[in-house]
Amino acid sequence: MADRSEGRRGKPVAWHGGPVMQALIWPVAALALLVIFNVLFTPGYLSISVVEGRLSGYLIDIFRDGSSVMLLAVGMTLVIATGGVDLSVGAIMAIAAVLSASMVTPEWNEANLGGWANAMLADRTIAWIGVVIAASLVASVLAGVWNGALVSIFKIQPIIATLVLMVAGRGVAQLVSNGRIFTYDLPALEFLGKGTILGVPFSVIIVALVAFLAIGLTRLTALGLMIEAVGDNDTASRSSGVPVRAIRFMVYMVSGLCAGIAGLIESSNVSSANANQIGLYAELDAIFAVVVGGTALTGGRFFLVGSIVGALLIQTLTNTMYAQEVRPEIALIPKALVIVAVCLLQSPEFRRKAWGVVRPGVRVGGKA
């Protein structure tokens, strides 16, 4: 029978010793299995070539296509670690994407900002694109501020608090562009999603930067400890002097920022921004990545690297469906099965039981 140590609120309590490694090993194993499957059944899966000065190959695609989920997963990890959840990331992606696409569309500028914007767009394109990116990111952070305020000041349940923006956010995005779907042709802005540096997709470089920054900030400062403390037991954290409210606030802002960057990348990848489609259901993918990566939805210990691996896992899964030419309407079934398999692999409970099933069998055999 099961031994279950009683943490508060019935959480399984992590044991001492290398929790990071322990959390990572199973998602990595699952990812490896999926890759091995592909190597066996998809010709040329591992090959990476240089096409038009950029690296090309299935593996590169996974990183590139997965960059927005990886970004979202970084922000989402912090939110979930505090015991919250952010459903609005998809909508925030849409806001950032649409705002950026609008601000490089002359008609929109004419109508909303005035001629100076267009003048700048024409004469000092790079500088203007800097402004555009900054504006989009500021908007995303503001969205995070809104979420943070509802959760930490008004004490509204995170799922409902962020549902408000999830519902309204796409409307806000459409309002910005007045429902139009703008397309642009600006290599400088498209560089975010399509560009490469030494053949490496720029979006992947951004993800790496953000991830390193997040890991650095949480592990080199006391932020990580405090986030975990808040998520694990917020009453105790408050009475130990942890600025619980500020921490909650901050994680939603970071999540908003990550979503904003993801939105920019996603839209620049296709050089347009459709408020209805960018980031649709992205929140589910992001939460999936986080949970697969070993962070519990109930908050507490978090594993940013695990979340990134989780994001890669879900993207690999999606790309496998394309590569294996699974019929689109049926593609969901293998996807479901893989998720369950990954879960089982990850569950210590399952490993113990699977093992336990083997043992009595041996014993019975011995008796016979």
Added chain:
Amino acid sequence: MSGKDLLRRVTPGREHIPIIATLAVLVLMFSFGAIRHADRNFASLYNIISLFRGGAVIGIAAIGSTFVILSKGIDLSVGAVIALASTMTAKLVAEEIAPGVAGPGLHPALVLPLVVFLGLAFGAAQGALIHWFALPPFLVTLAGMFLARGLAFAVHPQSVTADHPMIGRLQDIAIPLGDRFDLPLIVLVLLASFAIAVLAARFVPVCRDVYAVGGDEASARLMGVNIARVKIGVYALGGVMGALAGVVATIDTGAGSPAEYVGYELDAIAAVVIGGTLLTGGTGFVFGTLLGMLILGLIRLIIDNEGTLSSWWTNISAGVLLFLFIALQSLLTGVAGKRGK
């Protein structure tokens, strides 16, 4: 019984404050709509019935979600289970049983229990994975969502009309209200389900176990609660209510489609949470979920009555109304809570 005792019995306790606040805001919002759209028959009986009828699918499914959330779990498979059940129902009653055998398919009297049973099995399987292998409910039910959706497409790739004479007869079952309106079957199922669930939550011992597990699973275990029964049970109930919702949806609309009911799991969760149930488990009321369902419907009704909103203003107003609602709700709860202390 002393007079004081009696008074305590009839006056709602502190734990009822959230639900009373919710009810108050619901009434407030309805009055707002009624005044603003007086010329559009906002407060008509027809609209009120439609509110129930339009919310029924979510409402029925949300009963399952309520118990799941009370046990501190979450069920993301609801929408896909509704779609699967609805597609299966339509397909099984409409299509010939075997090639060459003409006429309609299986009799609804057979199909309906079969589909609900499959829902039960589906939910129980999810619960079993969650309980026995200590898997996170979010992932298991997300996989369940993909699986059910995929199966629905495998059953039939597009929408099917539930062509069976019996379905038509079921559609005609209704309680007449006056000479022009009637309560259709789906609303009756909705109300009956809620009546049963509200009573069960209060009076059936195992339902109190659900609250206990949600409040503190480790303690509940130490207190001798059968955790397996509770956890597998709530997801099984989730499956049953999802399937039931799918079945009645098919009866009500006469069709099923594998591509429909996308995102209903979130609507169901929203109805539950708006109804005052905490996602942290252990606290909440089934009746609140009915209010939550009505509030979501009311938001939609107000938007429809505006009639001039562009697509984006529709989104924004839905968000703003939702926000206004929860803000008012938490304000009222806060004020009443303070006085209660």
Added chain:
Amino acid sequence: DGSAEPNDGSSASLVVGFSQIGAESDWRRANTQSIRDEAAKRGIDLRFSDAQQKKENQIKAIRSFIAQGVDVIAFSPVVETGFEQVLEEAKRAGIPVVLSDRAVEVSDDSLYVSFIGSDFEEEGRRAAQWLVDNTEGEVRVAELQGTPGSAPALDRAAGFRAVIENHDRVEIVWSQSGNFTRTEGKQAFQAFLKSPDADSVTALYAHNDDMAIGAIQAIKEAGKDPGEDIKIVSIDAVKQAFQAMIDGDLNCTVECNPLIGPQLFDIIEKVAAGESVPKRVKVEEGVFTASEAAELIDSRQY
């Protein structure tokens, strides 16, 4: 009191309730705009509701129109089935219903008075026909499908297949869903381009322009020449498709015309006046190829 009586229609202006599917694309936006503009032009009181892709919302909207007692209800159904009950309620309340864009499946034809919209199957046939007429030798086609289960995806796939069935040299070798979106179209096609099959593929059929444009980007990034190495035909004929044709990336786009406002309200006004109308009205549509793109692009409104 709960009256659901239709207005007399004589005194005030005509009241029309319209329930739109959503705002998922430029095409849909143009469709909505055309209907709104036309209503404004004719002084019709248009009550508009966006269903956000949910049938339930649409049914709610129709019921609310019935409660409001509008003169005519029009809607673009999210799916084909499941409207029988609510349409019967409209009929009982004496409100005529006009369908736009997509049809519904009902046992009783009299539940709606007219259906105005494109013929998705015909669009699929036209796309296939163009391919048959403009290629020689063996054609190996990759297909980017729309959202699984949706009417346009199903019909466009069926129409296309109906034509190529008679031409052995044209064969579909790969088919995936891009969900009608640019991002997913690009991702799906990008994965396909890495498979060995990709080298032999000579044509792409995309169920809408957006996916085609996504695929074009993927093809370019893979170092191939869209429009040359792989012939591309898609459906919708949005302005961006014309731009792609001018750039030589896209070969042909089959029009699916969203500007149905004038035609729709012609019918609605007739219905309100009690005149008889045809049960099926097709929208005027064309097929555009790269050669005409440059001269037509400025006349495209969406």
Added chain:
Amino acid sequence: MSEPVSEQNEVLLRVSGVVKTFPGVRALDGARLTLRRGEVHALMGENGAGKSTLIKVLTGVHTPDAGTIELDGAMISPSSPRDAESLGVSTVYQEVNLVPTLSVAENLCLGRFPRRFGAIDWRNAHRRAERALFRLGLELSVTRRLDEHSIAIQQMVAIARALDSDAKLLILDEPTSSLDESEVDRLLALMDRLRSEGLAILFVTHFMDQVYRISDRITVFRNGAFVTEAPTAELPRIELIGRMVGKDPEALRVREAEVRARHRTRAESESLARVEGLGKRGRVGPVTFEIGKGETVGLAGLLGSGRTETARLMFGADQAESGSIRIDGDARRPGSPREAMRLGFAMTPDDRKAAGIIPTLSVRDNIVLALQSSKGIWRKLSGAQQRDLADRFIALLNIKVSGREQAVGTLSGGNQQKVLLARWLATEPRLVILDEPTRGIDVGAKGEIESLILDLAEKGVSVVFISAELEEVVRVSQRVVVLRDRRQVGILEGESITEHAIMSMIARDDGVEIDHG
């Protein structure tokens, strides 16, 4: 003490050779225990000796790695607490293990609701709950949520639940750790009655007095292994302690004497702060007293008298509505623990499960948390500093861990309490508020904590000390604030502090003029 139970009394429970290993810890190592019908059997041992683990093995929470359990002559291997309950074992676990979000009545009736026609009979359930509590002398509204009640009340509810069943074996794991004397008296009387009805009771506690008042036999564990079993009458107190700690008991006695001596020789000190009329409507107050530098002020009172509330107001965990704390020449009213920390305050809460430990984090993280939050997010303690700090306190407080990275949730109760203490000592406060710091702590460690308080005092740190044990309060305090019914009823100072003086002050009928010391 009751009649010694004869050896011939029928054996009810026989545990032998039980081994239980957790990663890095061997919690039980050949544990042995024999329980007879109609006896109260005390299980003694230091913190982390494995007492609670044995109980969890008995009740099916943990599966033993080896060993046998025999109940009523039959081998059993309970697979869950539910299983154990059906075998006739009723248990109060060490941490209050009830469901905070349910009502008191539901907590009492969960799993055994009275029914009518299959449905829960609420009226009956409430009556039954009221009756069960009344047996323990408690009258409270059973329809209120459990978490609206203080931790002591919660502990009483847990006991009431365990008593309200027809078990043949009753297990009580430190049931009295936050009860005051009258509650303890009532509980012991009840245990006595149950014993005479033939029940076997396994009683774990760190209160020597209670052991000698009620128990018939004693089993001692050390480091998870059986040390000795003897009739209580044949095991003098000093020897028992010696067996528990495995050292010469004489050393302990010497230290206790030393502590007393050092307390008496403390000098008058200058004032640190003055609490002036601090209070909150409906909760507690107004409370007024003075704390000198290096002085220890005790808060005394019965269960629910408002000691915890007073402490929470001082620390800003709850916001006071009136009064203030005069410190550094300013009148302050801390609005949050952070503000109180800035004043140099620290507080260990009495409810360590809900308000104290962060269960899934490591011992190291838990110890550095408060210090780290006072330094702010950016100035992170380096890894080496954290390890040093953790190791220092693990050694200083003798915390039994398998390593500093062990999750605090897996520590024994007493050791969790020590971790909390370490968390606050690490901040080097001027004033420490200790709410039941000795709760669940073994005799040896209690002495250590008392001398720790002394060391603090010598360094000029002031202490506010709350304990359910009056004796302890009397021993360490220079000034005692007496509370009754959540109001201050008096202050005792210096030589006038005796248990008797406190009790009579609490017992005095009507509110005497409050003595603003």
